[in-house]
Amino acid sequence: MDASTVDGGTAGGGTADGTGGGPDADGLARRFDADRGHLRAVAYRMLGSLSEAEDAVQETWFKLSRTDVSGVANLTGWLTTVIGRVCLDMLRSRGSRREDPLEYFVPDPIVHIPGAGDPEHAAELTESVGLALLVVLETLSPAERLAFVLHDMFAVSFDEIAPIVDRTPAAARQMASRARRRVQDAAPAPGPDPRRQREIADAFLAASQGGDFEGLLAVLDPDAVLRADGGTLLSGVSRLIRGAEEISRQALFYATFRNGALPLVVNGQPAVLSVVDGKPGSLMAFTVVGDRIVELHVLADPERIAALDIPEEALARAVHPD
Template sequence: MDDRAWLAQRFEEQRPRLRAVAYRMLGSVSEADDAVQEAWLRLSRSDPSAVENLGAWLTTVVARVALNLLRSRAQRREEPLDVHVPDPIVSRESGLDPEHEAVLADSVGLALLVVLETLTPAERLAFVLHDMFGVPFEEIAPMIERTPAAARQLASRARRRVRGRAPAPDPDLARQRAVVDAFFAAARNGDFDGLVAVLDPDVVLRSDGGTRRTRLSVVYRGASTVAEQAITFGRLSPFARPALVNGAAGVVVAAQGRPLSVMGFTVTDGRIVAIDVLSDPDRLARLDLAVLDD
């Protein structure tokens, strides 16, 4: 095996972790893949013999690329988006494939990614690298040009926001599915009380329609309000196909093979606490929706 083939093999061993880091940092599947590809390009142009710890080196590269993308993203926006649902990762209900499983380890649900979107780029990097991947603050600090103590403070601040706003889903997937099925049955039948029964009183529904469906970019709060909306769109219930959305019970709404939306649910203590809907046709077209091939 020549040196380049050996280097490519070592890189492929690291790819699942690198994609996981990039996805948590960016909330975008395509941008995460771009960040990983950039890490490979930089590695292929470097002297691998000078790299003492390849995994740490590649993680640093991907994190720096993602940080720059986040900063560029913030600078491009004159006004913050009212609603932005990160890219969901959709799998068949039978289970995650190995590639998705690696990216979604530690239950990275859409509700968590939505909260991560509210962090500053530096907070997000410190929290993701330290709390999710165990990178020491001494290694994080140079990436954001801060001291280790300052990096620790950033992660702590981010952690408080995540704990307060990103509910942990029930670990029992079958229980999640039962609650989601009950939600759609009630919506289909126009059963307002049935909907309220499966919704947490403080449930949040976030819908991202993108630039072409701005009327669908809305946030609804409270069981009664969300139940009313569910009944309004109850006619779409027959087109909802069960799927795993970021490893949790969700659906792909599709008609005649064309995806209309992806809906991710966060179920806690037997009730739905968050519903995240992506109905942006441009972004839906870029997702891997192999679940529709069944």
């Protein structure tokens, strides 16, 4: 929903550039829409959920529409701190909502179908934020996550972050530093060459479909990790598998189902969607470092897979094994 369509009241004193002047609700709405992509990117990194990110953006609009911003010199900066606070509250309210252990959780993927549509929306959300990084961010405390995301990813100063987390700037800096160490220790940085990453992912798929155990071992890091999330409907699928040999055995087993495969890009990294009877099955995303796969994320939750809304014409392009 566009901000201009929301019946959220009129913010006093806002002009189209948010720097002052008389009331201009339409101008403020246009100004907010100009920042919508940025705010969505902040919220996605904070929450790891597309639907919750959209909720956070909408809540930020409600707050803006009820606030006099005539004295705000940098509206983008003001909105960034507001959505940070909104996301912090959402993280804190999650509580024990997730029933599955965190190790099984796969964040919402941003899917791009090569050759289909304009990738601008996907690019604004996925730059430098792979699924592996989002998984690590889920292990941080809400305040640590906010300090790291706002400072390291969006260059928000600790003086601005401190009042959001109710800490001093020095304490906020320490939070971000702790989070940064966790991220550096646990989140592998994917290789810089997307073409090479796709070649490695394709080699994994070819080896699994061809029953080539040694071929799978050749492209998997010995300490590779596979994280599968089946959601509440397929909780039995949720598991964490460690080691190249065990992952290879599982890959050979599932290859016997001979499902179709549709190559995708997920969060800027190679992925494949299994297609069963013309419908999306599960999504597997690869994190490739060098010439080896170090992490695989499998989303098999039927509800979240359906929410990806893959067009039928794309599903029809899935390649089926002979």
